[in-house]
Amino acid sequence: MKLKVKYKKGKNFFKVKALLKVSNLKTICEESDCPNVYECWEELSPSFLILGNYCTQKCSFCNLKFSKEGEIDPEEPLRLARAVRYLNLKYVVITSVRRRDLEDEGANHFKRCVELIRELSPSTKVEILIPVMERENLKVILSSKPDVLSHNLETVRRLSKRIGRDYEKSLEVLSFFKGKLITKSNLMLGLGEEEEEIYQTLKDLKEVGVSILTVGQYLKPKNSPYPVKKYYKEEEFKRIERWAKELGFKVFCSPRVRTSYHEVIKLFPSQSPPW
Ligand code: SF4
Numbered sequence: 001m002k003l004k005v006k007y008k009k010g011k012n013f014f015k016v017k018a019l020l021k022v023s024n025l026k027t028i029c030e031e032s033d034c035p036n037v038y039e040c041w042e043e044l045s046p047s048f049l050i051l052g053n054y055c056t057q058k059c060s061f062c063n064l065k066f067s068k069e070g071e072i073d074p075e076e077p078l079r080l081a082r083a084v085r086y087l088n089l090k091y092v093v094i095t096s097v098r099r100r101d102l103e104d105e106g107a108n109h110f111k112r113c114v115e116l117i118r119e120l121s122p123s124t125k126v127e128i129l130i131p132v133m134e135r136e137n138l139k140v141i142l143s144s145k146p147d148v149l150s151h152n153l154e155t156v157r158r159l160s161k162r163i164g165r166d167y168e169k170s171l172e173v174l175s176f177f178k179g180k181l182i183t184k185s186n187l188m189l190g191l192g193e194e195e196e197e198i199y200q201t202l203k204d205l206k207e208v209g210v211s212i213l214t215v216g217q218y219l220k221p222k223n224s225p226y227p228v229k230k231y232y233k234e235e236e237f238k239r240i241e242r243w244a245k246e247l248g249f250k251v252f253c254s255p256r257v258r259t260s261y262h263e264v265i266k267l268f269p270s271q272s273p274p275w
Helices: 011-023 037-042 076-087 107-120 135-143 157-163 167-176 195-207 234-246
Strands: 047-050 091-096 125-129 148-150 183-189 212-217 250-253
Touching: 011 037, 011 076, 047 076, 047 107, 076 107, 091 107, 107 125, 107 135, 135 167, 157 167, 157 195, 167 195, 183 195, 183 234, 195 234, 212 234, 234 250
Parallel strands: 047 091, 091 125, 125 148, 148 183, 183 212, 212 250
Antiparallel strands: none
16 A cells, blocks of 8 residues: 555645745755645644754665754744744644754754743743754753653664664663653654564553654655655554553554654644643
């Protein structure tokens, strides 16, 4: 089964597009070549990408361009906070490229973004989706007190290195926040994983305290060399969703789901998340 994505460009899509241009802001929606972009933007639910659009990590499933180093734009947090206020977002997801070239790996920039959003839009819930960082920098992230902390494991242990990730390091990141923040993670299916490995991964995520899980179908972005190994059927998604529920996750599991997919975000009430 190949995934068919509805093409929809409405007036809100153009509103978001114009805002991004004027504000000189980036989204992971565009940079990752996400198939949901028309739909999420029409729902006024873009996911912002901070700290540049060149990543210092090369993941083979990802569309982002690689660079050993990059610039930091100190005005970006304020422009982002103003954009969030302009769109009147109840919930916003902010993510970044990995910045190994910076001593703090971008942690203080994340913190500034959260602080300014809190200042300009006090009722907006903020989720930050962070890359792997060192412990000292995770402490800075923790001090920014986001409503939800996301870090994506993406795949099973056996395939992690192959796609440019470090399974154990990611579990360490999530484990750092265990009991301190609500944590969320994402898995992509279709990279060549086996069912038992998926189940083991769910158990590993549970072990490190993750409470919210998103699971979607991997689709090869245009700049990614990693092929889709399998398209999962609806009933297979249902089975994985059942496992996750049995393990106690709040889970969103279907082919279109991504960490920041608007169908996931809109289930979060404006006052407090349902977990
Ligand atoms: S799923 Fe996330 S990355 Fe994709 S378009 Fe929606 S908000 Fe953007």
